[in-house]
Amino acid sequence: MEVMCEVCQSQLPKYKCPSCRIVYCSLGCWKSHKESSCSHQRKENDEPNISIEKKEEYYFQTEDTVPIEKLQLLRESEGLRDILRNPHVRDMLSAIDSSPNPAAAMKAAMLEPIFVEFADKCLELVEPSSQKT
Structure with missing residues (x-):
């Protein structure tokens, strides 16, 4: 099953939001997403967001998975x-x-x-x- 653009739901995505990680297909979808629904927007001078969700284990581990x-x-x-x-x-x-x-x-x-x-x-x-x- 192919993943579709999470904004318009009609095209295959080519991009990923650097803030919240949703996938989108075009500049128009990005602008729409940024203006209305991006919940993780960061101002240019903010500290980098390097937080990690605390999980007990990974769902899909590989030999390259970092503990x-x-x-x-x-x-x-x-x-x-x-x-x-x-x-x-x-x-x-x-x-x-x-x-x-x-x-x-x-x-x-x-x-x-x-x-x-x-x-x-x-x-x-x-x-x-x-x-x-």
């Missing part, structure tokens, strides 16, 4: 929070998240030193034993 305890370390990291204050990093993360080809978008982002710093900080917290000094 909840490690996600908590990411949430509490001041160093990561400092990096996420950079709007350029947030824009890159949004672009990767909404990309039809996230692997290619990630590869392109890894050419940016600030994004490499972000990725290294995440790995340092999630997999500290894999970091070589």
